[in-house]
Amino acid sequence: xxxxxxxxxxxxxxxxxxxxxxxxxxxxxxxxxxxxxxxxxxxxxxxxxxxxxxxxxxxxxxxxxxxxxxxxxxxxxxxxxxxxxxxxxxxxxxxxxxxxxxxxxxxxxxxxxxxxxxxxxxxxxxxxxxxxxxxxxxxxxxxxxxxxxxxxxxxxxxxxxxxxxxxxxxxxxxxxxxxxxxxxxxxxxxxxxxxxxxxxxxxxxxxxxxxxxxxxxxxxxxxxxxxxxxxxxxxxxxxxxxxxxxxxxxxxxxxxxxxxxxxxxxxxxxxxxxxxxxxxxxxxxxxxxxxx
Amino acid sequence: xxxxxxxxxxxxxxxxxxxxxxxxxxxxxxxxxxxxxxxxxxxxxxxxxxxxxxxxxxxxxxxxxxxxxxxxxxxxxxxxxxxxxxxxxxxxxxxxxxxxxxxxxxxxxxxxxxxxxxxxxxxxxxxxxxxxxxxxxxxxxxxxxxxxxxxxxxxxxxxxxxxxxxxxxxxxxxxxxxxxxxxxxxxxxxxxxxxxxxxxxxxxxxxxxxxxxxxxxxxxxxxxxxxxxxxxxxxxxxxxxxxxxxxxxxxxxxxxxxxxxxxxxxxxxxxxxxxxxxxxxxxxxxxxxxxxxxxxxxxxxxxxxxxxxxxxxxxxxxxxxxxxxx
Numbered sequence: 274x275x276x277x278x279x280x281x282x283x284x285x286x287x288x289x290x291x292x293x294x295x296x297x298x299x300x301x302x303x304x305x306x307x308x309x310x311x312x313x314x315x316x317x318x319x320x321x322x323x324x325x326x327x328x329x330x331x332x333x334x335x336x337x338x339x340x341x342x343x344x345x346x347x348x349x350x351x352x353x354x355x356x357x358x359x360x361x362x363x364x365x366x367x368x369x370x371x372x373x374x375x376x377x378x379x380x381x382x383x384x385x386x387x388x389x390x391x392x393x394x395x396x397x398x399x400x401x402x403x404x405x406x407x408x409x410x411x412x413x414x415x416x417x418x419x420x421x422x423x424x425x426x427x428x429x430x431x432x433x434x435x436x437x438x439x440x441x442x443x444x445x446x447x448x449x450x451x452x453x454x455x456x457x458x459x460x461x462x463x464x465x466x467x468x469x470x471x472x473x474x475x476x477x478x479x480x481x482x483x484x485x486x487x488x489x490x491x492x493x494x495x496x497x498x499x500x501x502x503x504x505x506x507x508x509x510x511x512x513x514x515x516x517x518x519x520x521x522x523x524x525x526x527x528x529x530x531x532x533x534x535x536x537x538x539x540x541x542x543x544x545x546x547x548x549x550x551x552x553x554x555x556x557x558x559x560x561x562x563x564x565x
Numbered sequence: 566x567x568x569x570x571x572x573x574x575x576x577x578x579x580x581x582x583x584x585x586x587x588x589x590x591x592x593x594x595x596x597x598x599x600x601x602x603x604x605x606x607x608x609x610x611x612x613x614x615x616x617x618x619x620x621x622x623x624x625x626x627x628x629x630x631x632x633x634x635x636x637x638x639x640x641x642x643x644x645x646x647x648x649x650x651x652x653x654x655x656x657x658x659x660x661x662x663x664x665x666x667x668x669x670x671x672x673x674x675x676x677x678x679x680x681x682x683x684x685x686x687x688x689x690x691x692x693x694x695x696x697x698x699x700x701x702x703x704x705x706x707x708x709x710x711x712x713x714x715x716x717x718x719x720x721x722x723x724x725x726x727x728x729x730x731x732x733x734x735x736x737x738x739x740x741x742x743x744x745x746x747x748x749x750x751x752x753x754x755x756x757x758x759x760x761x762x763x764x765x766x767x768x769x770x771x772x773x774x775x776x777x778x779x780x781x782x783x784x785x786x787x788x789x790x791x792x793x794x795x796x797x798x799x800x801x802x803x804x805x806x807x808x809x810x811x812x813x814x815x816x817x818x819x820x821x822x823x824x825x826x827x828x829x830x831x832x833x834x835x836x837x838x839x840x841x842x843x844x845x846x847x848x849x850x851x852x853x854x855x856x857x858x859x860x861x862x863x864x865x866x867x868x869x870x871x872x873x874x875x876x877x878x879x880x881x882x883x884x885x886x887x888x889x890x891x
Contacts, residue, residue, distance in 0.1 A: 324733065353699075354699075377675075377699065379734075382741065385743065410743065411743070412646070412742060412743055412744060413701075413734075413740055413741070413742055413743075414740065414741045414743065415736065415738070415739070415740045415741070416738060416739065417736075417737070417738035417739075418736070418738070419734055419735065419736045419740060420704065420734070420735045420736070421733060421734055422707065422731065422732070422733055422734075422735065423733060
């Protein structure tokens with residue numbers, strides 16, 4: 274019960290509200306045994322096959338049972354391996370439930386440090402996030418990355434530079450040419466850049482450009498949030514962020530206060546990227562604080 | 566199936582370290598289970614080679630033990646989070662080892678790390694994978710077991726290992742396990758050493774280090790050049806290992822008895838001294854034959870060359886000479 278309570282606190286204090294922009298779970302079959310579950314929280318990647326079920330991210334504690342059921346329906350078995358793209362509660366919130374279902378959890382070492390509270394993560398309310406219960410902690414951690422050789426595929430997990438947080442990994446399904454970007458890509462909406470978890474505005478842009486360079490015209494991209502994307506969609510997002518950074522940086526360099534910067538509405542040209550969780554003003558604030 | 570078995574048997578026989586060398590001078594350890602019948606130190610000639618389960622368990626505390634038998638030394642961690650195993654010896658004794666580990670640990674290994682690809686360390690992979698273990702190793706272990714990288718020399722294998730024996734999770738810059746109250750750190754060797762895919766495993770809280778075959782207690786090393794090994798790597802890797810260890814560290818060598826930091830330091834000093842001694846002769850323009858005949862490793866023979874040793878001073882001198890002449 275205590276666990277549930279603290280998990281709820283994370284979901285609330287952390288990033289995304291329990292009802293994100295996507296109303297209900299839907300799944301997409303990408304072929305080669307790979308599926309995506311879109312729903313509440315971050316997009317879940319699933320690789321199915323004879324060597325075991327491999328899952329990327331597990332959304333919230335509250336919808337973990339439903340997601341586990343969905344995975345069993347798609348794959349015919351529960352998850353054996355689970356990778357967290359980062360520590361946030363809308364991506365790693367289901368960890369305890371997935372571990373209990375038999376999943377071996379892998380993540381960058383900073384994911385463990387933040388879930389365990391060894392390193393404090395400061396929420397938007399200025400308060401440190403409470404630690405997660407121990408069953409939710411990754412069991413295998415890495416600093417650079419690991420490769421999985423499963424279901425006749427090479428699945429490459431690579432730590433990216435400090436960007437959305439200080440513990441972001443992307444996952445590439447090498448042969449079918451699919452990339453799960455974690456939250457380094459919010460498709461078509463303003464991204465969360467979590468400065469309170471060690472994120473960086475310029476690092477975020479650079480990480481997006483790195484992913485862009487890894488992709489080719491045929492790459493299918495599973496973003497952390499939003500619909501399936503192409504390299505061209507990623508480029509549009511990079512252009513938006515490049516423009517947004519330039520617009521806010523002008524004010525920072527001019528010595529404008531945060532208040533004055535917000536009042537100037539520098540992100541007006543990008544207004545269509547605003548959404549329920551990140552408004553024009555809140556993204557202006559993040560960029561201002563990150564660039565200052 | 567028969568072909569696989571036959572191949573496996575050949576591999577087991579031709580693999581780097583054969584049993585006679587490591588069963589020499591094995592005193593009965595006080596921690597050996599009293600019920601276990603005294604294992605013969607040398608298998609009877611008629612017995613199938615390398616078919617016996619490990620015969621000794623050295624309890625290192627914190628649920629960690631060193632298992633000594635035929636093939637490389639095993640490392641075992643038992644606790645609430647699952648059974649964690651380092652290496653699995655031969656294909657021929659895997660079933661016996663698995664049964665004995667299950668009895669000891671009250672469960673099957675969930676995590677298995679290969680220190681390197683050789684068949685006296687990773688030969689049991691298929692058996693352990695079938696029993697549910699997820700196998701972790703350096704990327705080059707998978708490449709050599711699958712013959713993506715072709716091994717030459719005395720450990721060359723004509724056929725790749727069966728696919729189920731290949732590691733499922735590979736890495737080049739280490740992974741940490743957080744299990745059974747321990748941080749268990751798998752550390753890639755800083756450069757090719759015994760092979761090009763060596764991993765050291767360190768139990769941080771318990772202060773126990775498994776070196777794989779980058780260290781064999783009081784023996785000259787086997788530099789498996791056909792698997793990419795280098796003598797310079799022994800110097801680099803033991804230097805790295807000594808950065809990790811402290812005066813109380815318990816060291817599980819790839820072969821031989823439990824060792825101390827002082828033992829490891831002596832091995833590093835020997836590697837450096839041997840290289841310098843051979844280098845002096847190379848710089849004088851000596852041929853390989855002249856160099857070997859000069860017995861440059863004589864100062865270390867008393868400690869590092871036991872009777873019937875697998876690698877004698879001449880063999881080690883030759884490896885160093887050839888590397889320096891490259």
